[in-house]
Amino acid sequence: MILSILRIFAIAIVYAALGKFGLQLAIPPGYATVIWPPSGIAVAVILAYGHRVWPGIFIGSFLTNFSLDTEAGSLRDVLQTAAVPAGIAVGAVLQAVASSVLVHKFAGYPNRLETEKQAFSFFFWAGPVACLINSTIGTSILYAAGKVSITDYLTNLGTWWAGDTIGVFIFAPLSLVWILGFSADWKPRRMMVTVPILVSFMLTVILTVAGTNFDRERLQLNFARQAASLPPALERTLEQHINVLDSLAGLRVASPDLDRQIFKAFSDRSFRSFEGIQALSWNPVIYPQDLAEFEQQTRDEGFEEFAVVQRDATGKLVPVSDRQDYIAVHFIEPYDINKGAHGFDVGSNATRRQAFEKARDTGQPVATSRITLVQERGEQFGVLVFMPVYKQGTAPETIEERRQYIDGYMVGVLRGDDIVNAALDDIAREQFTFRLFDDSARPDEQFLFQSRRADDGVGGLDETGVFGGATQFTVTTLIDFAGRHWRFEINPTPEFLAQNRSANSWIILLGGVLITGFIASFFLLVSGRSEMLRAMVMEKTRSLSISEHRLAQAQRIASLGNWELDIETGVFWWSDEVNRILNTKPDKASKTVDLFLAFIHPDDRSLISSEMTRLLNNRGALNIDCRLLLSDGAEKVVQLQAEVACEEGERPTRVIGTLQDVSERKKLDRMKDEFISTVSHELRTPLTSIQGSLGLLMAKAGANVDEKSQKLLQLSYDNCQRLSRLVNDILDIEKIAAGKMEYRLETVEICRLVSDVVERQQSFAEKYGVEFEQQFDVPEVHVKLDQDRFNQALVNLLSNAAKFSDEGDKVEIRVSLNSAGEASISVRDHGQGIPEAFRSKVFEKFAQADGSETRMKGGSGLGLNITKKIIEAFNGTVEFESEEGVGSIFTFTLPVCLPDEKASVNNA
Incomplete structure (x- = not known):
C-alpha cells in the first residue's frame, strides 16, 4: 500500500x-x-x-x-x-x-x-x-x-x-x-x-x-534596416517646410506691399506641394503707436471684427495689453480652418516670444517648444517656426541691426501628427509606431507626438523558456530642427514582428523531434532485435553445449573419436576421445600426422599409408581396421574411417574421419566365431551319420512303409540336408573371416562352366516350378577362378532366384562382356524384388528381408555374404539391381585372362 x-x-x-x-x-x-x-x-x-x-x-x-x-x-x-x-x-x-x-x-x-x-x-x-x-x-x-x-x-x-x-x-x-x-x-x-x-x-x-x-x-536587423530610412524622410520633410518659409520670406522682401491675395496664392501652391503644414502666416512687427492703424486697415480689408488679441489666464481671447511691440497674425492660410488664430499676438506667449526673438537675433528660423495652437480643437501639440524678415531686404550682421530692421516673421504652423504623416507612407505607419520628443524643452514638456498605435509598439522582447531571449527594437534618431533638438523614436508593431518572424525555428524543432522519434523507434527495434538475437544465440549456445556434451558422452560410451586434417596447411586435429583411445594428454604434445602414425602398429603402417594415398587420389571413402601400439606396450584394434571434403566440389581441402576402439568388439567377435566354429564342427559328424542313416532307411524301407511314415522320413532327411548346408556355410564364413579359405585358381572357359552349373540345378528349378533360360553373348571367354567355389556362388544366386520367383516364371542366366572388357555373369528373376529399406543389408551376414517368408522359402541369410567374398577373392565384383514387384538382377564381373595360364592355389 x-x-x-x-x-x-x-x-x-x-x-x-x-x-x-x-x-x-x-x-x-x-x-x-x-x-x-x-x-x-x-x-x-x-x-x-x-x-x-x-x-x-x-x-x-x-x-x-x-x-x-x-x-x-x-x-x-x-x-x-x-x-x-x-x-x-x-x-x-x-x-x-x-x-x-x-x-x-x-x-x-x-x-x-x-x-x-x-x-x-x-x-x-x-x-x-x-x-x-x-x-x-x-x-x-x-x-x-x-x-x-x-x-x-x-x-x-x-x-x-x-x-x-x-x-x-x-x-x-x-x-x-x-x-x-x-x-x-x-x-x-x-x-x-x-x-x-x-x-x-x-x-x-x-x-x-x-x-x-x-x-x-x-x-x-530587419527592423533596424527598414526603420533606418524613416528619420531621413522626416528630416527631408522638415527641411521642405523651412524652404517654404524661406520662399515666403523672399517673396516679402521682393514685394514689400505683399497683399493677402498674393500670399494666399503662394501658400496654396505650397500646400499642394508639401503636406504636413497646418498653416502659413505673416506676422508683422507692430509697435504700440501703430496698433490702432493696423487694426483699422485690416478691418477695411473686410475683417470687421478684427483685433489684435491675446489669451488671458482662463485661455479666453482678449485685447492685447500694453507691450513694446506686437507680433500679430496678419495673413494666415488656409484661412477657414485657422481663422481662430487671425489677429493673435504670438508675442503675448513667452514660449513664442522666446522663439521669434531668437530667430530675430540669429537671422535663422527658430521653432518653439511644444504649444497648444490657438486654432487646435483636438489634443495635438504643435510648434511654430519663425523665419525672420528684415526691412528693405537687408541682411544685418549684428544683433543691434537685426533688432532695428526687423520687419516681421513668416510663420509655419506644424503639428506633430501632420509632420510624421507627411514624411512617412501608409506601410510605414502600419508596421511601425512613432514618438517625437523635444529634448531642448523641460522634461515635462518634451513630448511632441505619438502615432495612433504607439502603445502597441514593441520596444523590446523578453521571451521566457528554453528558446526565449531578450531583444531590443527601439530605434532613436536625433534631429536638429530650427534651433531645437528633436528625438524621433521608432518601434515595430506586432504585425511587423508577426510578418517578419521566420518559421525556421519551428521547422528545426519539428524536424528534430520527428527525427528523434524515428531514432527512438529505430533503436528500440535494433535493441529489441539485438536482445532477441542475443537470446537466440544464448539458447543456441546452450543447446550446442548440451549437444556437444551429449556427443562427448556418446563418443565416450562408443569409444569413438573424430579427427580432421587440413590438406593445404597440414594442420591435424583430433578430439578428446581420440586422446583417451591413444592414452595421451591433450596438452602434452602437439597434434601432428607423424604423432598419430607413430601409434599405428608397425605391421599396419604401410596399409594405412597406401589406403590414405588411395583416398586422396580417388576422393572416396576409407573404412579399415588396424592395430594401435600404445606407449605402455598395450595393443588396441581400432576402426579407421575417413572421407575427403572438397571446396565447391572441386579441390580437396580436408580429410574428415573417425577413430573407434573396437578391441572389445573384435574380442567378442572372435569368441563368437570360435563358439560357432566349435559348435559347427561338433554338429557336422553327427549330422553326417544321421543323414546317411536316413538315406539307407529310406532306400531299404521302400514300399513296406506307409505313406505317412515315408513323408516323415523325407522331412527328416530334408531338414538334415538343410542343417548340413547351414553348418557348411558357417564353416565357410569362419574360414573366410580367418583368411583360411583355400582357392585353387585355374583358367576356365566361363560359358561352359556356367552351362554345367545351370544344367545340374535343373531339378532344383523344377522343384519350384520355374525354368532356367541361358543366353551367351560371347562365344568363348576365359577367366581365372576356383570352379568349386564359383559353383557354390552361382548356385546361391540360382537358388535364391528360383525360391523367390512365382511358379511358371523364367530365371534368365546371361554371360557377356561389359564396357570395361570384363566377363559379366547375371542372374535375373521376375519375382517380388528387394525392399528399398533392405538393399543396403543384402550382403550382410544372416540378412533376411522378411524373416517369416525366408523361413518359408528356406535359407540362413549367409549365402549372398559368402558369394560376395568368393567373387571378390577372384578380383571380381558382385552388384545387383532390384525393383519391387518387377524382380532383381545379380551380376558377377570377373577379369578376363588368356587360356594358357596355369592353375595356382590361393589362400584368402
Whole structure:
C-alpha cells in the first residue's frame, strides 16, 4: 500500500516536472509546443504499473496547468481557476488508459517491441489514435472557458495532438526501457535506446536555440534596416517646410506691399506641394503707436471684427495689453480652418516670444517648444517656426541691426501628427509606431507626438523558456530642427514582428523531434532485435553445449573419436576421445600426422599409408581396421574411417574421419566365431551319420512303409540336408573371416562352366516350378577362378532366384562382356524384388528381408555374404539391381585372362 502511494506521488512529480519542461519548449511568441513529454510518461507508467496509478497522472497534469491567482481571494474564484486544469487532467488520464487498452488489444502488448510490426502497432495506437482524446477534451475545455477562440480551435487542437503524439514517440520507449529495465529482457536495452534519443533531442534543442537566436537577430536587423530610412524622410520633410518659409520670406522682401491675395496664392501652391503644414502666416512687427492703424486697415480689408488679441489666464481671447511691440497674425492660410488664430499676438506667449526673438537675433528660423495652437480643437501639440524678415531686404550682421530692421516673421504652423504623416507612407505607419520628443524643452514638456498605435509598439522582447531571449527594437534618431533638438523614436508593431518572424525555428524543432522519434523507434527495434538475437544465440549456445556434451558422452560410451586434417596447411586435429583411445594428454604434445602414425602398429603402417594415398587420389571413402601400439606396450584394434571434403566440389581441402576402439568388439567377435566354429564342427559328424542313416532307411524301407511314415522320413532327411548346408556355410564364413579359405585358381572357359552349373540345378528349378533360360553373348571367354567355389556362388544366386520367383516364371542366366572388357555373369528373376529399406543389408551376414517368408522359402541369410567374398577373392565384383514387384538382377564381373595360364592355389 505504502509503495503504491509513493509510486503515485513519484509519477505525479515526474509528470509535473516534465510538464513544466515541456512548456519551456514552446517557441515564442506563442505557447504551443511541438513535443509534450508527459504524454509518453503517462503511457509508460500505465503499461508498466497498471491502471491503478492513474491518480499520479491526474495530479501531475493538474499541477502542470494550475496557477493560483493571488488576487483570487474567494473559494469560488479558486475553484473556477482550478476547473480548467482539472478538466485537462481528466483528459490526460483517459488518454493514458485508452492507450494502454488499445496497445494491449491491437498491438499484442505485453511484448518486447522487437519487431517492426510490434513497434509500428504500439506507436500507431498509443500515439496518433489515443492522443486525439486529450487534445480534443483539452481544447474544448479551453474554448468553453473562453481561452481559445473558435477560429483558433482547430489550430490549437492540431498542435496539442502533434505535441502529445511526438511525446509518445520519444518518451514512451525511453521510459519503458528504464521502468522495465529491471528485467533481463529490457535492462541491456537501456543505454542503446537512451543515449541516441538524448543525444538527438539535445542536438535538436541546441540547434533550435541557435535558430531562435539567429531569428531574433535577423528580426532586429530587419527592423533596424527598414526603420533606418524613416528619420531621413522626416528630416527631408522638415527641411521642405523651412524652404517654404524661406520662399515666403523672399517673396516679402521682393514685394514689400505683399497683399493677402498674393500670399494666399503662394501658400496654396505650397500646400499642394508639401503636406504636413497646418498653416502659413505673416506676422508683422507692430509697435504700440501703430496698433490702432493696423487694426483699422485690416478691418477695411473686410475683417470687421478684427483685433489684435491675446489669451488671458482662463485661455479666453482678449485685447492685447500694453507691450513694446506686437507680433500679430496678419495673413494666415488656409484661412477657414485657422481663422481662430487671425489677429493673435504670438508675442503675448513667452514660449513664442522666446522663439521669434531668437530667430530675430540669429537671422535663422527658430521653432518653439511644444504649444497648444490657438486654432487646435483636438489634443495635438504643435510648434511654430519663425523665419525672420528684415526691412528693405537687408541682411544685418549684428544683433543691434537685426533688432532695428526687423520687419516681421513668416510663420509655419506644424503639428506633430501632420509632420510624421507627411514624411512617412501608409506601410510605414502600419508596421511601425512613432514618438517625437523635444529634448531642448523641460522634461515635462518634451513630448511632441505619438502615432495612433504607439502603445502597441514593441520596444523590446523578453521571451521566457528554453528558446526565449531578450531583444531590443527601439530605434532613436536625433534631429536638429530650427534651433531645437528633436528625438524621433521608432518601434515595430506586432504585425511587423508577426510578418517578419521566420518559421525556421519551428521547422528545426519539428524536424528534430520527428527525427528523434524515428531514432527512438529505430533503436528500440535494433535493441529489441539485438536482445532477441542475443537470446537466440544464448539458447543456441546452450543447446550446442548440451549437444556437444551429449556427443562427448556418446563418443565416450562408443569409444569413438573424430579427427580432421587440413590438406593445404597440414594442420591435424583430433578430439578428446581420440586422446583417451591413444592414452595421451591433450596438452602434452602437439597434434601432428607423424604423432598419430607413430601409434599405428608397425605391421599396419604401410596399409594405412597406401589406403590414405588411395583416398586422396580417388576422393572416396576409407573404412579399415588396424592395430594401435600404445606407449605402455598395450595393443588396441581400432576402426579407421575417413572421407575427403572438397571446396565447391572441386579441390580437396580436408580429410574428415573417425577413430573407434573396437578391441572389445573384435574380442567378442572372435569368441563368437570360435563358439560357432566349435559348435559347427561338433554338429557336422553327427549330422553326417544321421543323414546317411536316413538315406539307407529310406532306400531299404521302400514300399513296406506307409505313406505317412515315408513323408516323415523325407522331412527328416530334408531338414538334415538343410542343417548340413547351414553348418557348411558357417564353416565357410569362419574360414573366410580367418583368411583360411583355400582357392585353387585355374583358367576356365566361363560359358561352359556356367552351362554345367545351370544344367545340374535343373531339378532344383523344377522343384519350384520355374525354368532356367541361358543366353551367351560371347562365344568363348576365359577367366581365372576356383570352379568349386564359383559353383557354390552361382548356385546361391540360382537358388535364391528360383525360391523367390512365382511358379511358371523364367530365371534368365546371361554371360557377356561389359564396357570395361570384363566377363559379366547375371542372374535375373521376375519375382517380388528387394525392399528399398533392405538393399543396403543384402550382403550382410544372416540378412533376411522378411524373416517369416525366408523361413518359408528356406535359407540362413549367409549365402549372398559368402558369394560376395568368393567373387571378390577372384578380383571380381558382385552388384545387383532390384525393383519391387518387377524382380532383381545379380551380376558377377570377373577379369578376363588368356587360356594358357596355369592353375595356382590361393589362400584368402
